[in-house]
Amino acid sequence: MRLERPADVDEAPLAALDLPDPVPGPGEVVIETRACAVCRTDLQIVEGDLEAHLHPLIPGHQAVGPIVAVGAGVGADQLGRMVGVGWLGSTCGQCDMCRRGLENLCRAATFTGWDRDGGYASRMVARADFCHPMPAGMSPEDAAPLLCGGIIGYRAYRLTGVTRGDRLGLYGFGASALLVCQLAVHAGCEVYVVTRGQDARRRAMEGGASWAGDLGERPPWPLQAAITFAPVGSVVVEALESVDRAGVVVVNAIHLDRIPDFPYRHLYWERRLLSVANFTRRDGRELLELANRIPIRTVIERHSLDDANLALQRLKRDQVQGAAVLIP
Numbered sequence: 001m002r003l004e005r006p007a008d009v010d011e012a013p014l015a016a017l018d019l020p021d022p023v024p025g026p027g028e029v030v031i032e033t034r035a036c037a038v039c040r041t042d043l044q045i046v047e048g049d050l051e052a053h054l055h056p057l058i059p060g061h062q063a064v065g066p067i068v069a070v071g072a073g074v075g076a077d078q079l080g081r082m083v084g085v086g087w088l089g090s091t092c093g094q095c096d097m098c099r100r101g102l103e104n105l106c107r108a109a110t111f112t113g114w115d116r117d118g119g120y121a122s123r124m125v126a127r128a129d130f131c132h133p134m135p136a137g138m139s140p141e142d143a144a145p146l147l148c149g150g151i152i153g154y155r156a157y158r159l160t161g162v163t164r165g166d167r168l169g170l171y172g173f174g175a176s177a178l179l180v181c182q183l184a185v186h187a188g189c190e191v192y193v194v195t196r197g198q199d200a201r202r203r204a205m206e207g208g209a210s211w212a213g214d215l216g217e218r219p220p221w222p223l224q225a226a227i228t229f230a231p232v233g234s235v236v237v238e239a240l241e242s243v244d245r246a247g248v249v250v251v252n253a254i255h256l257d258r259i260p261d262f263p264y265r266h267l268y269w270e271r272r273l274l275s276v277a278n279f280t281r282r283d284g285r286e287l288l289e290l291a292n293r294i295p296i297r298t299v300i301e302r303h304s305l306d307d308a309n310l311a312l313q314r315l316k317r318d319q320v321q322g323a324a325v326l327i328p
């Protein structure tokens with residue numbers, strides 16, 4: 001399903017094409033896509049809100065399937081391995097960020113389904129060293145939706161540094177927050193959710209939260225850490241007011257309107273405020289293993305690959321139940 005020219009998804013900009021099998025370059029593999037989840041970033045790329053770096057482009061950056069061909073320099077023992085491919089398509093491996101274990105911040109990184117053709121296809125090419133090994137027993141369609149917002153949520157959770165007995169606040173409660181809630185509860189943390197909407201608060205309590213309140217409500221105890229998911233600056237200040245001394249607030253948002261002025265005392269006593277950007281391969285590997293072990297349940301809505309336009313239309317209208325997954 002190839003994007004010839006960005007357009008409103010109602011104009012069905014993705015065209016079903018029968019293309020020759022892709023050929024892996026050195027260090028690359030071909031994956032037979034079994035499932036590819038649909039992300040909001042795909043919608044932005046397809047509609048041109050985020051300019052594609054390839055024309056034409058096959059979108060998709062949450063793909064899972066077995067390796068069916070290997071390029072030069074990749075061992076034949078890789079054939080048949082089940083792997084996942086996420087947004088991080090490659091990094092330079094040499095810059096300061098890469099050498100410090102912060103490859104998520106590499107300025108020369110390439111991204112799947114943006115700089116490189118992605119998973120809206122029955123076959124795709126990926127760098128062998130950027131394929132995430134799939135834990136045994138994990139189904140491609142359950143794993144695919146974890147490969148973007150799920151891994152970034154995990155990174156945000158990891159950056160909070162919370163451990164058993166700590167209190168973690170989650171501001172906003174979508175799919176990524178639900179995943180973090182399950183991870184934190186599994187690790188023995190107490191989770192406090194602040195979000196609009198009774199449905200979301202009910203889902204939070206069902207997901208194992210100890211308390212759920214509306215925006216503007218303060219959790220009953222000071223928190224060791226909080227993650228904000230809402231792209232709203234005032235929520236960041238609210239979270240900061242709820243963390244204890246030495247507490248940390250991780251902002252899980254690519255865009256934020258602006259953070260309003262706030263008194264310095266909200267930051268004093270060694271509180272920290274930091275953003276989260278993309279993820280590393282380590283984050284991906286750890287999350288998949290954890291998700292399989294806990295196990296994390298994902299709610300998915302299956303679509304055939306040919307229906308990629310329809311899946312994007314449903315995503316745009318907030319009609320998707322859980323995560324939309326394309327099955328070639």
Ligand SMILES: [Zn+2]
Pocket residue numbers: 091092093094095096097098103106107108109
């Ligand atoms: Zn780099």
Ligand SMILES: [Zn+2]
Pocket residue numbers: 039040041042061087148149
């Ligand atoms: Zn994504």
